[in-house]
Amino acid sequence: MTPTFSTSPRTDAFFAGAAAAKIRACEQDLVDDARRYPDLFPDKPFATVYGEVAKTMVFSAPWCAPDDLAITCRTILWIFALDWLVDHVAESRRDVADLTAECLAVRAGRPPGSSLARMLFDIREDLRAEPMFAQLGRLWDEELTKMIDAMSREWDWKRSFRGATPSAVRPTLEEYLANSANFGCTFTNVTFWISSGDPEAAASIEELRPASDTAQRALRLVNDLASSEREKTWGDINVFALGLDRAQVVERIARVRRTFEDALLSLDRSSPVQADFLRRQLEYSVTYYSDGADYWYAD
Numbered sequence: 237m238t239p240t241f242s243t244s245p246r247t248d249a250f251f252a253g254a255a256a257a258k259i260r261a262c263e264q265d266l267v268d269d270a271r272r273y274p275d276l277f278p279d280k281p282f283a284t285v286y287g288e289v290a291k292t293m294v295f296s297a298p299w300c301a302p303d304d305l306a307i308t309c310r311t312i313l314w315i316f317a318l319d320w321l322v323d324h325v326a327e328s329r330r331d332v333a334d335l336t337a338e339c340l341a342v343r344a345g346r347p348p349g350s351s352l353a354r355m356l357f358d359i360r361e362d363l364r365a366e367p368m369f370a371q372l373g374r375l376w377d378e379e380l381t382k383m384i385d386a387m388s389r390e391w392d393w394k395r396s397f398r399g400a401t402p403s404a405v406r407p408t409l410e411e412y413l414a415n416s417a418n419f420g421c422t423f424t425n426v427t428f429w430i431s432s433g434d435p436e437a438a439a440s441i442e443e444l445r446p447a448s449d450t451a452q453r454a455l456r457l458v459n460d461l462a463s464s465e466r467e468k469t470w471g472d473i474n475v476f477a478l479g480l481d482r483a484q485v486v487e488r489i490a491r492v493r494r495t496f497e498d499a500l501l502s503l504d505r506s507s508p509v510q511a512d513f514l515r516r517q518l519e520y521s522v523t524y525y526s527d528g529a530d531y532w533y534a535d
Contacts (some may be wrong), residue, residue: 237325241408249500251298254316255298257290258290258298259306260290260291260303261288262289262290262294265302266286266289266301266309266313267300267414269310269313270357271345272358273350274351276352276355277377282320286529286530287314289312289316290361292481292520292521293309293312293428295389295512296517298516299452302430304431304432304478306431307363307427307434308431310355311359311427312420312424314352315424316422317355318352319387321352322336322391323387323390323394324475332391336387336388338352338385339352339353339355339380340380342360342380343380344507356380359427360376363376363427366433368429368432368433368434368437369430369439371425372430372433372438375426378425379422379423379426382422382423383418383422383423386415386417387421390418392471393473397477398474407478409488412475413456414455416452416453416455417449418456419455421517422448422452425448425513425514426445429441429444429483436508436509440503440506440507440510443499443502443506444503444505444507444510444514447496447500450492451496454489454496454522455518456475457475457485457489458522458525458526459521461489461526462525462526463530465488496518500514501516505526
């Protein structure tokens with residue numbers, strides 16, 4: 237894809253340099269934070285994740301300083317750790333249940349045991365210090381639960397596909413898209429809205445949340461397009477396992493994106509900064525995945 241530049245090389249260079257500096261600062265913060273939970277982040281497959289997460293947030297919210305993005309970046313990194321443990325380390329349904337139960341206990345403030353739960357606990361404690369947590373903390377807990385339930389459900393689907401038995405649980409496309417919370421986009425966004433301290437976000441949350449869910453469905457499909465070969469190697473499932481071809485997936489992405497743009501029409505008036513955030517998040521990720529990039533170090 238050919239990049240688009242402004243008519244001012246000096247302006248382009250300024251913003252590129254500013255973005256690069258922010259990305260480096262966010263990446264270093266993630267590397268430092270990961271050292272606090274060393275067993276969570278082996279170099280393979282996490283070596284490339286820190287920088288890719290930093291890029292996502294800097295380009296989605298370029299008006300924010302690195303400190304303003306720190307909690308959200310750490311949340312995304314935690315989601316990657318959870319996803320890896322559920323999809324590739326857990327060997328049984330009991331393993332998945334134990335992992336997720338300990339994370340869900342964090343909502344009640346219970347002392348964490350594993351590094352995974354401890355990192356989540358630390359993130360939630362930092363969010364609790366933010367003024368917006370009083371208004372949006374309940375939604376954060378709800379989105380955490382939705383994401384964990386969705387990851388567990390996908391684990392069941394994956395095992396059913398591997399078994400290939402007549403009783404295998406195979407989702408429809410609508411069920412698959414309804415499970416897109418496993419992608420963690422809306423959970424991440426609620427974290428951002430709490431930490432950003434934007435009162436317009438809190439006031440518009442009933443519109444922002446479903447708009448984020450729509451973007452999440454589009455991103456689920458875009459990710460599937462880009463990562464289908466890796467996921468075959470890793471034994472994951474994606475939308476192609478449901479029998480769709482590439483043209484059908486591309487057409488469905490276009491439909492979801494039209495729904496997303498419709499949802500942003502009122503948000504452009506009530507919460508323009510956060511509407512811009514959602515739009516940038518989706519456009520960045522669509523371009524990122526369309527160019528064949530990947531967060532994971534998969535060699």
